[in-house]
Amino acid sequence: MITLNKTSLIAHVVSQVTVGDYEKFLNTQGLTGGYYPVSGLDVTMADCLKERTPNLYFLKYGGLDKLCVGGKAYTAEGQLFDLKIAPRSATGPDLHLAILGEGWRLACYREVVLRLFPIPEAESWGIAFCKNSEAAFEIFRAMMVLMINPLFARILDDEDLDIVTHKLNLPSDGDSALFFKLSGLKSMVEAQKDALIRLHEGKKIIFYWPTKISEKTELNSSLINEEGLARGEKPTKGELNLIRYLEKNPNEKETHVRSI
Known part of the structure; x- marks a missing residue:
């Protein structure tokens, strides 16, 4: 059901495999697919491909349009055809992009070929406390300029910030x-x-780097909500719309944290 090519870092995956099972298998091989659909980890690859389900970790790994590089699909008439894997330097239209997210009106995947990545050697949460959301947004813009693509980023203000800092037992050094x-x-x-x-x-910005296991667990649960994804919980409408917008407008990734 899953065939790996560790040299090319791609996987051939039968579309009925769930994203959670796929990721667990990859982890045993020291790899990750970099794909955490906002609809939850219990959904099948077929469901995600059909709807082009946004990736929670888009900022680091990209959306399905970047992760999917080929496969096999059936036409509406039942004819099986190959979506050939093309090198990144190739020009011309990608047929899989025409099929991806169109609701199986043109064709449906039987098998998909996806990019793979080594499991990160290290992960680190960071919190930048500042005077307002505009200053926080400028920090994120600076990250993009430095080509620092975080796995995840989110700006919190007022009550939302107070809730998270209270759970972490931290003073809220800024609004x-x-x-x-x-x-x-x-x-x-x-x-x-x-x-x-x-x-x-020299700026009025305080960086804090959580190191305690309890802090990391709380941040994962409160912000990324990986546990919620495993239970199939839905993102908010605002989060979903922003992630969909980002996948269609990759040059405007910084808008991701403006309103979430």
């Missing part, structure tokens, strides 16, 4: 905060943290 999660090689994550601190040195 707004950017919460973000970095991942990758340990040396790279540390370098990214150092770059952010140096860039904002």
Whole structure:
């Protein structure tokens, strides 16, 4: 049902496999698919491909249009055809992009070929406390300029910020905060943290790097809500619309944290 090519870092996956089972299998091989659909981990690949379900970790890995590189599909008349894997430098239309998310009106996937990634060596949560949401947004923009693509990012203000800082037993040093999660090689994550601190040195911004297991667990639960995804909980309408918008407008990723 799942065939890996560790040299090319791609996987051939039967479309009826659930995303959760797929990810668990990859993890045993030291890999990740980088895909956490907002509709939950219990859905099948077929359901996600049919609706082009947005990826919660879009900022790091991209959406299905970037992760899906080929496969096999049936036409409406029942004819099976290959969606050939093309090199990234190839030009011309990608047929799989025409099928992806169109509700099986043109064709439906029997098998999909997806990109793979090594499991990150390190992950680190960061919190940047600042005076308002505009300042928090500027921190995120600076991350994009430095090509620091977080696994996840979110701005919290007022009551929402108070709730999370209370759970973490932290003082709320400002009216707004950017919460973000970095991942990758340990040396790279540390370098990214150092770059952010140096860039904002002398400004009224306080960085906090949660290290306690309880803090990380609370942040995952409260912000990313991985546990909720495993139960199939739905994102808010605002979150869903923003992620869909980002997948269609990849050059405007920074808008992701403006309103969430």
